[in-house]
Amino acid sequence: xxxxxxxxxxxxxxxxxxxxxxxxxxxxxxxxxxxxxxxxxxxxxxxxxxxxxxxxxxxxxxxxxxxxxxxxxxxxxxxxxxxxxxxxxxxxxxxxxxx
Amino acid sequence: xxxxxxxxxxxxxxxxxxxxxxxxxxxxxxxxxxxxxxxxxxxxxxxxxxxxxxxxxxxxxxxxxxxxxxxxxxxxxxxxxxxxxxxxxxxxxxxxxxxxxxxxxxxxxxxxxxxxxxxxxxxxxxxxxxxxxxxxxxxxxxxxxxxxxxxxxxxxxxxxxxxxxxxxxxxxxxxxxxxxxxxxxxxxxxxxxxxxxxxxxxxxxxxxxxxxxxxxxxxxxxxxxxxxxxxxxxxxxxxxxxxxxxxxxxxxxxxxxxxxxxxxxxxxxxxxxxxxxxxxxxxxxxxxxxxxxxxxxxxxxxxxxxxxxxxxxxxxxxxxxxxxxxxxxxxxxxxxxxxxxxxxxxxxxxxxxxxxxxxxxxxxxxxxxxxxxxxxxxxxxxxxxxxxxxxxxxxxxxxxxxxxxxxxxxxxxxxxxxxxxxxxxxxxxxxxxxxxxxxxxxxxxxxxxxxxxxxxxxxxxxxxxxxxxxxxxxxxxxxxxxxxxxxxxxxxxxxxxxxx
Numbered sequence: 074x075x076x077x078x079x080x081x082x083x084x085x086x087x088x089x090x091x092x093x094x095x096x097x098x099x100x101x102x103x104x105x106x107x108x109x110x111x112x113x114x115x116x117x118x119x120x121x122x123x124x125x126x127x128x129x130x131x132x133x134x135x136x137x138x139x140x141x142x143x144x145x146x147x148x149x150x151x152x153x154x155x156x157x158x159x160x161x162x163x164x165x166x167x168x169x170x171x172x
Numbered sequence: 173x174x175x176x177x178x179x180x181x182x183x184x185x186x187x188x189x190x191x192x193x194x195x196x197x198x199x200x201x202x203x204x205x206x207x208x209x210x211x212x213x214x215x216x217x218x219x220x221x222x223x224x225x226x227x228x229x230x231x232x233x234x235x236x237x238x239x240x241x242x243x244x245x246x247x248x249x250x251x252x253x254x255x256x257x258x259x260x261x262x263x264x265x266x267x268x269x270x271x272x273x274x275x276x277x278x279x280x281x282x283x284x285x286x287x288x289x290x291x292x293x294x295x296x297x298x299x300x301x302x303x304x305x306x307x308x309x310x311x312x313x314x315x316x317x318x319x320x321x322x323x324x325x326x327x328x329x330x331x332x333x334x335x336x337x338x339x340x341x342x343x344x345x346x347x348x349x350x351x352x353x354x355x356x357x358x359x360x361x362x363x364x365x366x367x368x369x370x371x372x373x374x375x376x377x378x379x380x381x382x383x384x385x386x387x388x389x390x391x392x393x394x395x396x397x398x399x400x401x402x403x404x405x406x407x408x409x410x411x412x413x414x415x416x417x418x419x420x421x422x423x424x425x426x427x428x429x430x431x432x433x434x435x436x437x438x439x440x441x442x443x444x445x446x447x448x449x450x451x452x453x454x455x456x457x458x459x460x461x462x463x464x465x466x467x468x469x470x471x472x473x474x475x476x477x478x479x480x481x482x483x484x485x486x487x488x489x490x491x492x493x494x495x496x497x498x499x500x501x502x503x504x505x506x507x508x509x510x511x512x513x514x515x516x517x518x519x520x521x522x523x524x525x526x527x528x529x530x531x532x533x534x535x536x537x538x539x540x541x542x543x544x545x546x547x548x549x550x551x552x553x554x555x556x557x558x559x560x561x562x563x564x565x566x567x568x569x570x571x572x573x574x575x576x577x578x579x580x581x582x583x584x585x586x587x588x589x590x591x592x593x594x595x596x597x598x599x600x601x602x603x604x605x606x607x608x609x610x611x612x613x614x615x616x617x618x619x620x621x622x623x624x625x626x627x628x629x630x631x632x633x634x635x636x637x638x639x640x641x642x643x644x645x646x647x648x649x650x651x652x653x654x655x656x657x658x659x660x661x662x663x664x665x666x667x668x669x670x671x672x
Contacts, residue, residue: 135237144223
């Protein structure tokens with residue numbers, strides 16, 4: 074039976090940048106466990122000969138020609154941004170990791 | 173970090189107590205016309221946010237489609253690294269919160285890389301190290317952030333950041349080695365040689381500009397130490413974005429010395445990424461290294477699997493260039509260069525230039541001399557790559573032909589290069605315009621030799637007495653009178669004839 078611990082939920086919340094209170098963690102951890110169990114019942118019907126599905130269409134090798142097609146102008150792209158400066162997207166101060 | 177992180181152990185002492193394990197991750201930015209998953213230009217630079225579309229901006233509903241040319245390049249890189257090519261593989265989402273990808277994930281490959289289980293043989297000082305390649309996988313580059321505010325322009329202390337997504341989505345191939353063990357004192361040199369040879373291979377394949385200074389090729393250096401004789405790997409650090417061959421070597425050396433200091437003090441290495449500082453040659457603490465779990469990789473549902481047919485793979489194998497190492501060995505033998513000469517030629521990046529100059533008719537040693545000394549120096553002075561200096565192999569061969577034909581000597585030939593760089597025409601035209609031809613008219617030479625003998629009677633006496641070495645002083649005097657425009661060998665003959 075899959076089970077998700079309170080600690081694991083707290084770790085996931087950190088990764089997802091969701092601020093959860095202790096009360097919320099107590100409340101959500103058992104609920105998530107139930108959801109996982111329900112989804113896991115699928116593995117009861119799928120035998121070892123059934124590969125996990127990652128795509129609904131039985132296709133491979135859908136490729137694009139390496140040819141430039143027009144995209145958006147900077148004005149169009151930035152029109153959707155909450156904030157912009159120097160023709161760039163302005164984002165809040167980044168703490169922690171740098172990729 | 174504790175004070176010990178600033179302390180370094182002398183390199184020899186590191187080697188006495190520890191064995192280094194190296195690992196290298198190299199990102200190669202492909203030179204496709206378009207991005208990995210959309211038709212935006214993959215060209216370097218451009219005005220900010222002008223190479224963008226709904227797909228690479230991660231707008232809702234936008235669907236990515238794989239660039240076939242990028243897959244072809246990935247397979248060719250894999251084959252050149254002696255890898256197996258996956259019969260079937262998928263892309264995966266690498267989830268993280270950092271605004272350099274507007275999608276909140278990077279499309280990459282996780283447990284199904286397109287190429288795996290390869291190797292590259294790396295030569296250091298005549299010794300061969302086999303570097304095993306764990307995998308080469310396809311992914312996309314990230315956008316470029318500028319940090320505003322704060323003292324240093326770096327991420328820490330910035331008030332906010334500005335992001336340009338032109339680079340987001342440019343095809344990348346990440347090439348990952350298995351731990352390289354047993355390199356010992358040569359670990360820094362092996363790391364450098366691996367990256368250098370990998371770059372040569374990428375250039376020979378023609379799949380990337382592979383310029384480290386422009387970030388087309390970026391190296392991350394993993395390093396750990398284990399106590400001598402132990403077969404358990406130590407905790408590693410990953411130094412990111414080391415952007416020159418020399419820095420790769422320095423970063424390995426520095427981390428070896430830093431790790432040893434921490435371990436000697438009985439402390440533990442903290443698994444983290446490190447930033448490389450080119451100016452000071454040190455690394456500083458970056459972020460704790462995430463576990464793969466934290467990226468919550470899962471198969472990318474918007475892309476279908478890549479399943480290269482064996483026919484296609486074999487067809488691509490047929491397009492591989494000669495392996496650079498074998499090619500070098502072949503050329504060295506054909507040219508008759510010593511190991512040292514060949515090493516200098518390779519280090520200066522003039523193998524191709526010499527090959528083309530020889531093809532234009534110049535002797536290999538002459539071609540080596542011009543490219544390695546005269547033209548390398550001028551490129552250095554001008555601060556450009558030697559290939560961008562503006563002198564072609566055909567021109568170098570033409571200059572050498574003038575030397576061979578005794579129209580000019582080496583000294584005058586240098587002035588011909590001056591003329592070539594100044595755009596004064598062909599080598600022959602420059603000789604004509606600048607009046608550089610050596611005087612082969614024995615009458616004029618003979619007079620100059622007579623003058624030199626008359627002006628230096630004591631030297632002349634020595635030569636008459638058999639001290640032939642003294643002729644140098646007279647040759648110098650003649651060359652001065654002829655303003656360099658004489659064939660020194662002919663002058664010497666004349667002097668010896670007259671004084672015998």
